[in-house]
Amino acid sequence: MAAASAKLVKEIMSRYPTKARRVRLLADKGKKAVWSIQTEQGEFILKKVPLDASRIAFMVHAVGYLKRNGVCTPAIVSTTSGEGYTAVGGEYYVLFEAVRGRSPDYGAENELRMIMRSMATFHRASAGIEPPAGASPSMLLFEWxxxxxxxxxxxxxxRTQRSSASDTNAMDRLFLKHVDRFVEQCRSSLARLEEPYYNRWVEETSVRKTLCHQDFAAANLAIGSDGALYVYDMDSLTVDLPVRDIRKILNKVMKKGTDWDLPKMLLMLKAYQEVYPLTKEQYKILAADVQFPHLFYGQVSKYYERRETAWTLDKHVRRLEEMIATETSKSAVLQSFLDRLDELVKP
Incomplete structure (x- = not known):
């Protein structure tokens, strides 16, 4: 395996105007892989990206577009023939500049604000992007x-399957105890998307376009030696309402604690609002997305769809208990959040 990997990287790097002196495999998940490449010009990062040609062409275009508009992200290195990516064996590879740093800390308020301001910069910078010929972006905008x-x-x-089963276990019983409440949350969330201002924002975004990163989280961010916050891993870019990214980071931060923290939520959104202001109606769409029980669904689906086969039953149950606690505390907070929108959106 190591020899095959070294041979592959050698072939890929032969297409770039820099020679590899030392290669180190950092991660290999099959569809994705990452190598550190040491060259006479310094370190670069080579990534295998699980996209088709049109999507990867859009990602390459988007990285350049975002950088030109002020987003801190590693640049893509072109091949000797001027391409932003290369293909070997039907799989695609991209070479990036290496930017070293440490991941931001959700527990540090100044770094949490930095994340949100950087996310707002990302959304603002992406506005107006148009795919070049031969490039096609992901578009989740119409799929909510x-x-x-x-x-x-x-x-x-x-619920139907497990309630009629004769072999239920602790996971089933926990799921069945709470599923009715979360199905109702699904209905309430989806009902909010019937408001005319939701459809209006979708139509506006389909014309103007903004990108969501989809995982604008600590694992894909680094505070560099220059003090700037760099964002990586652009292979999941999609055209969508910016609240998709906001909801995801809120869930990631809040599930670290035992309860949904309204003061922390407001702190995060105030930092975002400083850079890329949203309207009250747009924050109501955020509330609808937050209301949907994404954490509960995600944890349940991991178990019933067998996506974490190495986990023990106890681990599944423990994680579901944690997600239920976060989801339950969130419900009481959302109305208070909506009541305090004047703190975010100034006249």
């Missing part, structure tokens, strides 16, 4: 209702 309805239906199906 369908995806939500599909997930709600899966919860209903698992």
């Amino acid at each position: 209702k369908r995806h939500g309805e599909t997930r709600m239906e899966r919860l209903n199906q698992w």
